[in-house]
Amino acid sequence: MTERHITRSGQGGDRDVFEYALLRVVPRVERGECINAGVILYCRAKAYVGARTYLDEARLLALDPAADLAGVRAALRAVEGVCAGGAAAGRAAGDDPGRRFRWLVAPRSAVVQPGPVHTGLTLDPAAETERLLDLLVR
Secondary structure, three states, X not given: OOOOOOOOOXXXXXXXXXXXXXXXXXXXXXXXXXXXXXXXXXXXXXXXEXXXXXXXXHHHHHHOOOOXXXXXXXXXXXXXXXXXXXXXXXXXXXXXXXXXXXXXXXXOOOOEEEOOOEEEEEOOHHHHHHHHHHHHOO
């Protein structure tokens, strides 16, 4: 069990505010069934945007035996690439981390979709991304 803290304004210490959204795979949009497959996290104070993904192929195939595994893996890699910036981000490479995050979490009707945005406090955004992946996806 992990420890949870509730803080009031001004009690965050040296922790920074972050926003995150889950990445969901919805193999058949008309059915609305999904599995969590990743986390996108943005921390303005650290100019950090990052994504970590994990695709449980057996769970996905249980929802849709005809799911396009290669296509889903490619879409998840693309999200990680946009977060990483540089050449992997394509046309988004010139955008600041906040703009890339907002673009990635915009609602869309696709096989890989972002969930709602949530907030928290962290000392280390990269470690928080990994923690959330373990907690909510794996």
